[in-house]
Amino acid sequence: MASSRTPRHDVAAAAACLRGGGLVAFPTETVYGLGALATDGRAVARIFAVKGRPSFNPLIVHVADRAAAARIAGFDAEALALADRFWPGPLTLVLPLRDGHGLSPLVTAGQPTVAIRVPAADLAQALLRAVDGPVAAPSANPSGRISATRAEHVREGLGDRVDMVLDGGACPVGLESTILRTGPATLLREGGLPAEAIEAALGHPLPRDVTPGRVQAPGQLASHYAPSAPVRLDVTEAAPDAVHLGFGPVAGDLNLSPESDLGAAAANLFDHLHRIDALARARGLERIDVAPIPEQGLGRAILDRLRRAAAPR
Known part of the structure; x- marks a missing residue:
């Protein structure tokens, strides 16, 4: 169900905006995302321009359910088990792209993998189901600055460069999603799902690669989430x-x-x-x-x- 702050007709308007090549900021349970249709290269390019985000930094793709994710990415047994256990929720899986995935190469920064998740927030779910397609959405803030957990943070940071902002109030988790690479499962970014919960599900310790030599997933830049003061x-x-x-x-x-x-x-x-x-x-x-x-x-x-x-x- 859509948030009481955002009428259903606004969700429909936001979905139409995305399908028309626009940018929509929307709340998930983690932070607000700056969304564009992930198959629309021009719209995705606008994300990078509006945020001032380097093009080598890939984006997370948001979909409504695992079936939609499986049309884009390949799942091994481990990935299926993690998705069944933690989706919808604050877990992003980095998975191999399927042939014919249709995503803009900008979304994956040219890599053969995609970072993908199913958000739990009602408003995000309503939007994704109305769009009926994958939505690329990094955090809705200028690149490197503090992430947005309220609609007013989005407006303060990005102003009129966003075509539409869906106001769902404060994000209840407040941290970006945890990111795992699978085959075998490796932690790439700490986040809103504690690593202990993943380890309990896997039955073994989780290797960590949270500061790799190259950017494999969003949120791995050394300087990020920064206020103006040191x-x-x-x-x-x-x-x-x-x-x-x-x-x-x-x-x-x-x-x-x-x-x-x-x-x-x-x-x-x-x-x-x-x-x-x-x-x-x-x-x-x-x-x-x-x-x-x-x-x-x-x-x-x-x-x-x-x-x-x-x-x-």
């Missing part, structure tokens, strides 16, 4: 020239979760980064200091985003 991590007390993003008992100017709840911290991360960055500008301060985050469960995905936000630009 970021320093693992700080229990902010310096006079910094605002402080807290966690748990470290209060800060804003706190990701006073209760030390990593799920809440993940859901709050990008919204709080937008807010703390604005606070730094308002106060004329030069840096964002971030409290320590435990490196376990969703904490690993949170730290992955924060480390990329803090990386040299």
Whole structure:
């Protein structure tokens, strides 16, 4: 069912916009995506232009169900088991392209694989079913900057360069999807599905390749998710020239979760980064200091985003 914030006729209009070559920002359970019909090369090229995204960085393709995914990509037994267990949801699988897939080469950055997922959010599902085709959708923000978890983040970051924004409120997961390469399963990006859940499903530890020598999947650039102010991590007390993003008992100017709840911290991360960055500008301060985050469960995905936000630009 579509969100109460977005009438069904808006979903129909958004689907028509996509089929006509337009760009539509829409909410998933993870973050807002900037969508284009994945078979339309001109529309996909607009994604890269609007975001300022390098063309070697591939895009995630969103489809309504596994049957739609199977028309584009090949599934081995392991991939089928993971899809059955975690789709719809915040898991992206990097799979070999099928012959006759029809995707624009820009979507895959010329690679023989495609990053694909089935989102769980009602509004994303309604849109994908109305489009009845694959939608390429990276996060709806300028490349390298903080991801959007609310419609207002999209409007602030991309303005009128997007043809339409579907407002579904705040994204409940708040972190981009976890990305796996299959054959054998290897973690390429930490995300909204904890690695422990995948390991439990597989019955063995999950090898990690989260900072490869070349970009195999979205979200692997060293510098990414960055606010305008520089970021320093693992700080229990902010310096006079910094605002402080807290966690748990470290209060800060804003706190990701006073209760030390990593799920809440993940859901709050990008919204709080937008807010703390604005606070730094308002106060004329030069840096964002971030409290320590435990490196376990969703904490690993949170730290992955924060480390990329803090990386040299």
